Amino acid sequence: MTPQPAEGDPGALPGEAAGARLRAVLFLCGQNSIRSPIAEALAKRMLPKSIFIASAGVRKGPRDPFVDAVLAEENLALENWLPRTLEELEDSFFDLIVTLAPEAHHAALELTRTMPVQVEYWPTLDPSVVEGTREQIMASYRDVRDRLAEQIAERFGAGAFADET
Numbered sequence: 376m377t378p379q380p381a382e383g384d385p386g387a388l389p390g391e392a393a394g395a396r397l398r399a400v401l402f403l404c405g406q407n408s409i410r411s412p413i414a415e416a417l418a419k420r421m422l423p424k425s426i427f428i429a430s431a432g433v434r435k436g437p438r439d440p441f442v443d444a445v446l447a448e449e450n451l452a453l454e455n456w457l458p459r460t461l462e463e464l465e466d467s468f469f470d471l472i473v474t475l476a477p478e479a480h481h482a483a484l485e486l487t488r489t490m491p492v493q494v495e496y497w498p499t500l501d502p503s504v505v506e507g508t509r510e511q512i513m514a515s516y517r518d519v520r521d522r523l524a525e526q527i528a529e530r531f532g533a534g535a536f537a538d539e540t
Contacts, residue, residue: 397470397531399427403483404475406436407458409516410499411475413442414523416451421527429469431461433482439503445516461486473530475499475523497526 400422402414411430418428435458446452461467461482472487472494474480480496487494499522502515 397426399429399466399469399471401464401469401472402428402430402475403461403472403479404430404432404499405478405501406434407432407460408436408439409442409501409503410519410523411479412453412456412458413446413520414473414475414527416446416453417449417520417524418527418531420451421524422531427466429464429466431459431464433461433476433478435460435463441502441512441516444513445520448517449520471495473497476501495530497523499523 400418402411402418404411407430411432415428415430418426422428438453438456438458443453469492472483472492474483474494474496476499480494483494499519500515502512502519505512505515
């Protein structure tokens with residue numbers, strides 16, 4: 376079950392008092408080439424602009440063209456975005472780190488052992504392991520995109536942010 380925000384404050388961290396709003400969220404995966412950039416793009420659309428959203432990987436991977444294709448289907452674009460590692464982040468203060476792969480989860484737990492940062496693990500299939508036709512591969516990327524959108528909406532109560540700027 377995904378933790379829910381504090382009652383009365385959809386941007387609050389679970390278990391926190393109303394008013395303890397999220398200021399910064401990091402999506403972390405293995406290479407920052409598929410899952411975490413999809414989550415970053417979706418969250419930037421779904422959450423208030425006042426929340427800083429970023430993504431990174433444990434290692435740097437190549438930019439994946441299938442990610443651009445499935446985001447374009449939702450009128451989203453990464454534009455000049457490039458994959459990056461945790462070490463390459465300009466800001467390292469996050470209220471919440473959402474990990475999308477086992478190695479990312481372990482890295483986040485190690486990084487935050489002495490920091491007051493919440494870490495949540497959302498196990499997410501790596502669609503690049505799927506073989507088949509282009510349409511079969513695209514279907515696996517769409518599935519990841521759609522599942523991440525559902526998880527973001529569920530976790531953050533994203534519908535509640537529709538009118539915020």
